[in-house]
Amino acid sequence: MADPPSSRAAGIECLADGLEKPLLDNRSYRVIKLANQLEALLIHDPDTDKASAAMDIDVGSFADEEDMPGMAHAVEHLLFMGTKKYPGENDYNAYLTRYAGHSNAFTASTSTNYYFELSATSTSNSQSSSANSSRSSLPVPKHQAPLYGALDRFSQFFVNPLFLEDTLDRELRAVDSENKKNLQSDPWRLMQLSKSLSSPEHPYHKFSTGSYKTLHDDPIGRGVKIRDEFMRFYAKHYSANRMKLAVLGREGLDELQEWVQEFFSEVQNQDLAQLRWDGIPALSKDDLLTQTFAKPVMDQRNLDIYFPYPDEDELYASHPARYISHLIGHEGPGSILAYIKAKGWANGLSAGASPQCPGTAFFSIGIRLTESGLVNYQEVVRIVFQYIAMIKEQPPQEWIVDEMSRLAEVDFKYRQKIPASRTTSMLSGQMQKPSPRDQLLSAQSLIRKFNPEAIETGLKCLNAENFRIRLVSQEFPGEWDKKEKWYGTEYRYEKIPADFMSEIRKAAQATAGERPKELYWPAVNEFVPQRLDVEKKEVKEPAVTPKLIRNDANVRTWWKKDDQFWVPKASLHVLLRSPLAKQTPFYSVMGQIYRELVEDSLTEYSYDAELAGLEYAIMSHGQGMDVVVSGYNDKMAVLLEKVLLSMRDLQISDERFDIIKERLMRGYKNFEYTEPFRQISSYSRWLVSESGIINFQLLEEIKTVTAEDVRQFFPQLLKQMHIEILAHGNVYKEDALRITNLVESTLRPRPLPVEQWPTRRCIMLPEGSDYRYERVLKNADNINHCLEYTVFTGDAQDLRIRAKTLLLAQMGDEPVFDTLRTKEQLGYVVGSNAVLVSTLAGWRILIQSEKDCAYLEKRVDEFLMAFERTIREMPDDEFEAHKIGLVNKRLEKLKNLGQETGRFWGHVVDEMYHFDLVYDDVANIEPLTKTDMLDFFNKFIHPHSTTRAKAAVHLIAQASAADLANKTSDGEKVEKLVDTLVQMLGQLGLEDANAAAELKKRLQKVDVAKADLEGIVGAVGGYMKEGAGVAAEQVEQILAQGKAVIAQMLPTLGIVAPSAVAASDTEVNGEEAAGVNGTQKEEKKSKTVVIEDVKAFKASMPLSPGPRAVKDLREFEELGAKL
Incomplete structure (x- = not known):
């Protein structure tokens, strides 16, 4: 095919003007090569509300220098820290956040992948927006297009990054924190063990993540100028001909091509060869x-x-x-x-x-x-x-390949869209493969011969x-x-x-x-779909709610025929509503063992269905059990019936019961050894749930469960229940009613009266309350603490409260990360988000760190006090951009049938049936003013507010301050202190290459090991006045605020006064008295109440209302058709 005129005129080579693509893919594609040999995939998606780009560079950790493991990974981190054109270290992410965007990157063995995503438009997608209807179809000037500005900033990573000296130490600490996060992770440990036991002649042998020691201490000890080394690595390996770019937007292909040429033609090309290791065995x-x-x-x-x-x-x-x-x-x-x-x-x-x-x-x-x-x-x-x-x-066997080929073809043909950043990240990586450019979408999927x-x-x-x-x-x-x-x-x-x-x-x-006669070739797969017809009817707007086609004492069935994705697929969700499933931890364990036994009995039967794109799942939760079947609708009822029969007629052998029980027990035990940030949310949900169940309760109960207990349990579970069904996709109303009859006739339960249905309610913390729950982590080798700091804003069913909470989370996302992670380097895992748990709304900040939770909590308090000023001084256009970004995020189009099913089912099981919630959210977000948000913040969020309700969960690493002090040598304490002080001074803008040496010299006169706070503060002040030339008045002001911060930070470095160690030992060994009945103790000089007895805590708290349907369910009914 001839090149498009625009390509020829610009001297750009068109490698493919169109790709082999799925049947229903309405995107347009073009692959081009710039004059500097950089390849770019352009994707025009007329329907997208998210734009994205990704760059994959054909170099990764295998290219690390032998004496500096982690170089490629460190360079990946450093590129985010400012460029010549945009020198601010958060310029890039602040821009993305303004348009409800995000970014990330990862370093693999042979590639490094950078990607971002943000709103496709700078205007609101809301129908109620006055500008929306008139502007949506008109061309937008490029300077108003969020993608244009993002590409401008993103391209500079590969044109002129700064590798700023003052960000170097912080980002190497971020790499170190990331490495420490993985130290107790078995996948990382076992992968590195395999690598370490491989041939040193092959780069597979290397340690890829890097640490502060490998990237800072060791090379500096050898006299290496580490900034120069990172810049040298970048200059040596980052070449345009090794780069593959993917860009996705609403704009047409010609416009995207112009933008790519404008920004990425500057990338230098060194005509580097691909790094290969042919002929070098990874295993000798x-x-x-x-x-x-x-x-x-x-x-x-x-x-x-x-x-x-x-x-x-x-x-x-x-x-x-x-x-x-x-x-x-x-x-x-x-x-x-x-x-x-x-x-x-x-x-x-x-x-x-x-x-x-x-x-x-x-x-x-x-x-x-x-x-x-x-x-x-x-x-x-x-x-x-x-x-x-x-x-x-x-x-x-050719017949096996033919069967695999048919299944792969069906899967590719009806493949649906995935989120924009996943698309660009995946395809930019795929571009490094040698497949033809017009097969970028299909090469890894189809078996052609x-x-x-x-x-x-x-x-x-x-x-x-x-x-x-x-x-x-x-x-x-x-x-x-x-x-x-x-x-x-x-x-x-x-x-x-x-x-x-x-x-x-x-x-x-x-x-x-x-050979054993039990080993033989697989049979022909009977689940290969045959009927793939879809009746497509054009609709003005897809329906936003399913219809209620049966509603009686036994069953409630929701149904929607797919009207926007047009794939031969469907999803069936069946809720078996029963209070027995999670009545107590013991019943919950039995429900989980029962579920696992059913799935275990179906493994051989269901595997062919899974290969053919038809899957099932059984889940146990607080309202009962879910049975889900999804995939090609051709043989969906066949699989569903088999699953239901297996549930009803399950035969439990003692041998399989023992295996399943032991496997579940290990799962409960292992949860206590997962990374702290993966555990912490289960504790916060448990604390605010009226009848929540926590992992350690399950671990205790499972020890006593017998096979006979489960044999007695599951018939009782199935004997009486209410059935609620959602049938969604390529299914007609009559199909949905037949499926309903199949479920009902197979299980044959007695109706469960509405008044016996499980009700979900939340604990409502009173205004002015401040609670803390502490738990010591089980893993003695874990070095990370974890804090979840949550402020509660009210009833999640109050739409005004929801809107303000969501907007606060949008406004706070980037500042939380930039302050607490990038600048303060509290830990690799730092984040924030709105909390909408059942009927409770709030905002949380989560940090995993080597620093203790008390210190982390104080840093969050300091951040929140500063954030009040950020909101107050926020320019109006920035505030409006946050609102537009959030509105567009809420109105983001569903990408596939599964996402729509998930939305519908979420509204069904929460029993609010608020199917148009996103539109109500938008209606409540749009009128909000900055004054509204400031008042909301000062009432519910600000640490000095007398009306806020706060709860913090502290997961505490086993090593106490005293333990750490005993394990840390005096020399190590000084080194750690100096490193931290240099970092703190850097945050004040006092960067000095000689700061570490000067501080170390002054601290020689101070008894650092005994936590001489006055001496340490005096040494810092002396350096600031004499070494850094700061005015005495300013030094006094800084130290007045900084002294408390230093005091809090010292124990995290293993620097503890002997009296504090003794006091710590006395408190632990003496089990200092709690409050009345041992339920709660109020900390001295603090209003924070430590939760000692969760049951007593919950008993003393008011409860939220239960979930309430937003409409009379009769408004959803369409009961006319009968079989």
């Missing part, structure tokens, strides 16, 4: 035929088998590894999993190829073992090799001389004699014993007669 000969026993943080039992495997990027037409993973990872009858699961040895299995870099990949098989499977792991390995031998006995030779090449790699094993368990073998360098994972590493290797080699050559 000595690394093969080994077994590693790794001790995890979590209680888990995994067997992993790794085979070095070829990089298949060039085989995008046939995807041979997918054939192999389809067979080995199959879960149906005859599969590896079906056989070892029947023996009680496994709970799950996965298999597939994972490319590491150009030239290198692994094929891995992962098996989740039971206790018995751990004991018999060698037998499990033998079975895997026997199955591989069975596959190799016959040539690659049968390539038996490539399949056989891949299968040859799965042999008994080309693998290694990793066994992960807290119990076996019981002794681990080594520690991995970067994460401290304990492990044992050895050659596979000769007798075991002999058994493996024998299994790899096993004939049909020598």
Whole structure:
């Protein structure tokens, strides 16, 4: 196809003017190459309300210098910290936030990906906006288009970043905090263990994240100028010909192309070759035929088998590894999993190829073992090799590839849109692959040809001389004699014993007669969809509410025929409403075991349905149980009926019960060892829920549950209930009524009277209250505390309260991050959001940090006091931009059928049936004034408000200030103090390359180890006056405010006065008296009340009203049709 005239005129090469795309994709695509060899994918989406761009650079952590691990990752962080054209370190993110946007980036092994998303328009998408109707179809001047300004700022990352000296230390600490966040994460620990036990000749061996030590302390100790090194890395690897850009917007392709050329033509091109590692094995000969026993943080039992495997990027037409993973990872009858699961040895299995870099990949098989499977792991390995031998006995089967190809084609044909930033980030990465440019959307999805030779090449790699094993368990073998360098994972590493290797080699050559008869090839998939017809009827506007087509004592059925996505798919949600499901923690545990047993019994049957795009799920929650079936509607009723019959007629074997119970128990236990920020919200929800249940209660109760308990429980659960159904998608009203009859006739429950339905209500904290709940974290090796600081704003069903809470969250998002993370460097995990829990509204700030929660809470208080001024002084146009951004966010178009189903079902289960909530939100946001928000803030949020209601959750790392003090040497205390003081001075604009040395010199005269606060403050003041030339009056003013901050910060550095350590020990060992009945204690000199007894706390609090339907349900009824 000829280049578009605009491309030829500009000297731009058009690589593809259109892409192979899904049937219903209304986007237009063009791939161009600028004169500097930068490739760009342009995406015009006429319907999008979000614009986005992403840049993928073909360099990642594999390019790190050997003596500075984490360089690529550090450079990724530093690019956000200002450019020559936009030098402010938050210029970029402040601009995005103004248009309800966000940004992020990630560093992978061979690429670094930067992306952003923001409103597609600077005007409101609200129909009530006076400007909306007249402007929506008119061209917008480019300087008013949010995407134009964002591309301008984004492009400068790759044109002229500053690598500012004063941001360097803070961002390296952010990298360090990110690394510390992962230190107790098993996926990170086990991945690095595999890397560390690989060939040092291959970059797979490297540590990729980096730390303050590897990026700052060690290189500076060698005399390295680290800023120069980061700039050198950038100059060496960031070249236009290595960059792939994807841009998505409402604007036409020609206009997007003009913008890309305007901003990205400046990127320098060095004509760099692709980094490749062909011929360098990631695993040397000595690394093969080994077994590693790794001790995890979590209680888990995994067997992993790794085979070095070829990089298949060039085989995008046939995807041979997918054939192999389809067979080995199959879960149906005859599969590896079906056989070892029947023996009680496994709970799950996965298999597939994972490319590491150009030239290198692994094929891995992962098996989740039971206790018995751990004991018999060698037998499990033998079975895997026997199955591989069975596959190799016959040539690659074309019928299997044809079936896979048909399913892939259907999936691609009816693929729906995903959010804008996910689209651009994914496609910019895909552009690094060698597939044809017009196949950027389809190359990774479609199987275009049968390539038996490539399949056989891949299968040859799965042999008994080309693998290694990793066994992960807290119990076996019981002794681990080594520690991995970067994460401290304990492990044992050895050659596979000769007798075991002999058994493996024998299994790899096993004939049909020598293999178990339970291993055989999969059957033809009966769930492949046949009927894919969709009756499309044009509508002026899609309906925003489903219809209520049955409403009686037994059943309530909601239905909507899809009228905007036109895919042959549907979703069925069935709520089995019963108070038994979560009446107590004991009943909740039984409900979860029951659910798991049903799913366990359906594994073999449902696997083919899952392959064919039809899935189910069962969920247990406070109102009962949900059964969900979603996917291609062709055979949906067949799967639903099988699920319901399995629920009704479940036969519980003692063996499977014991396995499921043990697996759930480990899950409850392991939750206590997840990262603190992943735990904390469960505690805050529990505190404000009238009858909430928390993880540690489940862990206690599950110990006593028996198989007979569950056998008695589930018939009672199903005996009496109310059924509520949503049928949505490519289903007609008659279909929905048939499904309703199917559910009702299969389960045959007695009606549950409305007055017995579970009611959800929240604790309402009184005005002026300030509560704190503390819990010490279980993981003794975790070094991070976590704070969730929540201020409550009232009843979430009050639309004015909702609107103000949502707008406050929009206005506070970027300042929270910029102040508490970027500037104060409190931790890597910092965020804020509106809290809308059931009937309760609020705003929360969350921080995970090495600093203790008391210090973090004070920093939040300081931030909020300053934020009041931010609101008060906010320019009117900025305030209006926040409102428009929030309105457009609330009105963001649904991308696919699943999102619409999720919205409908959320409104059904919350029993408010507020299907048009987003429009009511907008109607209440638009009239808000800055005065409204300032009054709202001062009443509900400001720390000095006498009417605010606040609750904080403190998750406390086990190491106390005294422990930390004892573990930290005097020299380390001084070093940490100096680093922190330099950082604090930098925030005041006092950057000085000699500050650290000067402060260290002055602190030599101070007893830092004994927390001599006056001496430390005096040393800082002396430096400011004499070393930094600050006026004496200004120094006194700064120190008057800063002294308290330094005092709070010292314990987090392990600097504690001996008297404080003794007092801390006395309080802990003496169990200082609580209040009356031991329920609450009021802190001295503070109005904060520490919650000691949650039951007593809840009993003393008023409750919110329960959820209330916004309309009489008869207004939704359409009951005319009957079967």
